[in-house]
Amino acid sequence: MKKFIALSVLPFALFGCGGGDSTELNETSNSSAPPPETAPPPEGTTTTTGTAKRGIITGFGSVFLDGERYNTDSTNIVINGREGQSIESLRVGMNINLVSDEDGEILSAQQIEYDSGLKGFVQSIDRVNQFITVSGVEVFYDDLTHFIAISLASLSVGDRVEVSGYALVDGQFQATYIEKESDTDNG
8 A cells, every 4th residue: 555655646756856946836826937847747737739748668669658659750859958869778667758749549759858866876785675775765676677787686786877766755766777887877
């Protein structure tokens, strides 16, 4: 039950995880000020340019977001604030923001934005309880977590990693994607 509650409030908690302004979104507020440009609209919101969704990449052949296919022929891909990135830079397990429109029966992604949830060095590993500590944050993993450029067995204290997933209550993090970064990676 705790996991269900944590996952149901997760989309709202993620707005506070970004590196920009901390703006509380309240749908019942009478404030006419728009949210900051860096904060995506709430999931399922229809904007003047399309519908915004947040979710996990579950496959490719275009891009699949939580199992739904979106055409990416003319998609603007933004990774960690850098526009014009290629679709090949995205990975299964990444937690993304997607703005889409419907062209007849085809869903098309206008923009896909990915910002890593957490980057840092692995400080400790608890394989029994399935979590690692990265930059002071407990990062939980499970059978659905995608490991890129590393396996769980070869993950070591001192490895520099990028983690994507969901913020949990109590400052913890559920990983859907963990990638080992090389010494030449930017960031």
